[in-house]
Amino acid sequence: MTTPAYPPKPVPGDRVAVISPSAALPGILPLPYELGLERLRKEYGLEPVEYPATRRMGSTPQERADDIHAAFADPDVKAVMASIGGDDQITVLPLLDRELIRANPKPFFGYSDNTSLLAYLWNTGIVGYHGASVMGELGRPGAMDPLTAESLRAALFTSGEYELRPAERWRDVDRDWADPATFASEPDTRPGTGWTWINADRVLEGRSWGGCLEILAWLLMADREIPRDLSVHDGGVLFLETSEELPSGEEVFRVLRNMGERGLLQRFSALLMGRAKTWSFERPNSPQEGTRYAAEQREAVLRAMRAYAPDTTIVFDVDLGHTDPQIVIPYGGAIRVDGPARRITVTY
DSSP states (O other), X not given: OOOOBOOOOOOTTOEEEEEOSSOOGGGTOHHHHHHHHHHHHHTTOOEEEEXXXXXXXXXXXXXXXXXXXXXXXXTTEEEEEESOOXXXXXXXXXXXXXXXXXXXOOOEEEOGGGHHHHHXXXXXXXXXXEOOOIXXXXXXXXXXXHHHHHHHHHHHHOOSEEEOOOOSEEBOOOOOTTOGGGGGSOXXXXXXXXXXXXXOSSEEEEEEEEXXXXXXXXXXXXXXXXXXXXXXXXXXXXXXXXXXTOOOHHHHHHHHHHXXXXXXXXXXXXXXXXXXXXXXXXXXXXXXXXXXXXXXXXXXXXXXXXXXXXXXXXXXXXXXXXXXXXXXXXXXXXXXEETTTTEEEEEO
8 A cells, every 4th residue: 555646637628437336327317417417518627438337237346347447547538437326336346457547547536335446546546536426416406516516626626725614504305316306496405503523622634534434334344445554544534424324323333333443443633524414215304303313323423432532533514425515525635624723624
């Protein structure tokens, strides 16, 4: 493992690969996907390039690995974006050619199940970008949230510091992507509540690592893309978030406890915890039920951190991961957490 480095950035007019390393949902839910492609072209000036498995549900891990290789190897493609997440990207990782990807570093954007590929890139020496899938963020009904759009533009095209700020309004409830009426209006939002800080008496800076907690748990179980030498994370910034599967507070605690038992949790100087997703089609929680769910998750995180890393600076409800708006987080890039000033700055 080498220290991750930032790959060259695209400029407007460049070609960007759009791939489906997990589920090829563009093949069955084209409305948000086509909208996302249109915004890539019109709002960001980029030309999306699709690959054989991008829209093909049921593609094999080898076919998806082939698309990843083709996207990174093509000298005319300057960035790579995931269409959406899924649940089996871990089966693609053993098929990847690390030397091919290392020789052709490019910015990769994705989250959720794409945590697997981001962790792979981290170990390959390439800074990735957690966030901004084509269907989820670029394909948002109505318009992209300004906070999301601004963050993605900075992550795509600039190299330097970017200060995060809490969302003034946010959304938790999803609407049916198969229904054209979904895309005719803005989604309902609610007022933001800001961030909550724990142990905020210091200024810390380190390289980031983390992602979707459920996917990290799978990587840990398979012992895949977890560095053998955990000291590479000393002083780093851990960022975590949970998905629309809404893991229970007890499950969140158990994953963090196992990370602590492995000696991983206590390596980091700071933890950024994304705002919990509290609604799904399978569990359409009321606002009151969602508030209780988020409180249970927060207490689970605090219980694990008190046991294994009690002095760690923690920031809750950061706008990352399965939330809207969503701020892109550099994966392997520098993050500064200024507790006294209540500021978070990432380096894109």
